[in-house]
Amino acid sequence: MGVVSGASYRFLMTYRDVASKKVLVWACTAVGARMPVAMAPLALVFLVRERAGGYSLGAVLAAAYVIGEIVGAPVLGMRLRPERGRVHLAVGLAVGAVGFAGLWVLPAAHPVVLSGFAVMAGAAPAAATGGLRTLLTSLVPERAVAQALSVESVVTAGVWAVSPAAVAGLALGVAPRVPLGLAAVLMALSIVGLWFLPAAWGEDGGAGDVDAGGRRPGASPLRVLAGAWPVYVTGAASLTLLGLSELVLPALLEQRGIAVGWSGPLLTGMAVGGGLGAFAYGLRRWPGELRTRSAVLVAGTSACVTIAALSTGTAGIAVALVVGGTLQSAAMLTRNLSLREALPPNALAAGYSVMYAAAGAGYAATGSLAGALLRVVAPSTAVLAGVGLTLTLAGVGWWGEARRAGRSGPGVDTDVSLAAIPGHRPSEL
Known part of the structure; x- marks a missing residue:
């Protein structure tokens, strides 16, 4: 203790x-x-x-x-x-x-x-x-990188x-x-x-012979960024659930006979849960490799969105969305930390931008899927279909990260926040 x-x-x-x-x-x-x-x-x-x-x-x-x-x-x-x-x-x-x-x-x-x-x-x-x-x-x-990213998530929430x-x-x-x-x-x-603020950052970003994935800094920038594709896929998966909740919630409330005006407070609650989750994630060391941690968090978020889709009362939907928002923000933090491991420092800004685009594409794809399905099925069914898409993307991303880690050897998928603590040993936590 x-x-x-x-x-x-x-x-x-x-x-x-x-x-x-x-x-x-x-x-x-x-x-x-x-x-x-x-x-x-x-x-x-x-x-x-x-x-x-x-x-x-x-x-x-x-x-x-x-x-x-x-x-x-x-x-x-x-x-x-x-x-x-x-x-x-x-x-x-x-x-x-x-x-x-x-x-x-x-x-x-x-x-x-x-x-x-x-x-x-x-x-x-x-x-x-x-x-x-x-x-x-x-x-x-x-x-303090993990904590800084947690603060960023709190601000975003x-x-x-x-x-x-x-x-x-x-x-x-x-x-x-x-x-x-x-x-x-x-x-x-x-x-x-x-x-x-500083006019530049990471001027030593090109230091070192290889990055975490084993690629040399002299490689094509496009090739270096493309090598982190599993992280982008899982990042897109985690945001599809947010898009699904935002876009289908009004129709879902109507299906359950709940006033559509509850959409705003419910989504606000989800955002607040996201802020709390981001702060809590930075408070301690969590077990498991980053890719496994991410998969568990996305699965948990999927379960929460599923419960929200199947709930018949406002309270049940509200609790599911708040918990889902908490898990989703933690999942995105694992993606940001994983990207720091997958790319050399001088490619991180570009990598974060690519992941932003991938997340936006996932959001748009979920919205398109939900919009098409709402014409032929009930809103709850559309939500469940979106959850299925999310889990598929998360599975593909996890497989890709596991394959990359296997090629790169042990020690790739570690938590940067802990590796940087002086004197830290895994057994301590």
Whole structure:
């Protein structure tokens, strides 16, 4: 018992390493960059819902935005250079702010024009997630990387919890275009925050003869990134459940005879659960290899979403979603840690961007599947089909990681947060 307490104390100390002024500035910058991303799909629907065919047009604009993200993240992420990180991020965020401003200033423009602005707003800053994550991990000691990523997940969960209410309140209480104006302002302010943070990160990222997967730094960047494909697949699997919950929940509530207005509070509860899960994950050492841990967490999240689909009461759905959100955020943290092992440091920003795109693709695929199935089956059945897709993706990702670890030899799939603790021995925890 004393050993466990000592281990927990060491992890709490690593959280203290994260509590710095630079990390606080980073958090404010990240909120400015990510709040617009969380607001965009719903804000685009509200922007045009009063026009003829408004909801269909809103869905098209939201799809254009997501497509921009999916394409922009890997393309721009691969061009992101650590030594010029601030400039690259600032340019992307500035163009994204222009895209949001165009939607704000010209809400009555032709749908093609609005779609162009939506693609611009989604694509241009799409590499910012990977860049900011890499920047964050450069601000803390190596022993506190897992805790820094936990803090990032808490910030993200808070953003996603607040965004739907902010969009609905501003669009209905002020004007439909106001949320997009706020998004433009926030993204522009995030650029200011970059100038209070290091201009570059990981300049020693090319050090070493080989990366964790056995590839030499001189290999093609595309080949290096492609070698981490199992991590991207499992990351996409973990986010498909989030998309499934968000997109099908209103229809599921109607099926159960529950007021659709409960959708907002239930999703907020899921986001809060995600924040709690991210914080709890960083508090201690968890058993098992990262890939196994991830598979268990995705399976647990799938079970929670299944319970939500089969529950007939609001309380049952609420509990299942909160627990599911807790497990899902922990699963995404294992993916971020696994990516740090699979790629050399100088490729991490690009790798995070590719995983962001993969997760977006998983979200979009689940939405498309659910939308098609809702035409012919009950919402609960559509949810179960999405869970089946998630488990299939998770299984493929786990197999790919196990195969890569087998080729690379023992010691590849370890937890960086523990390896960096001075004097740590596995038996201690």
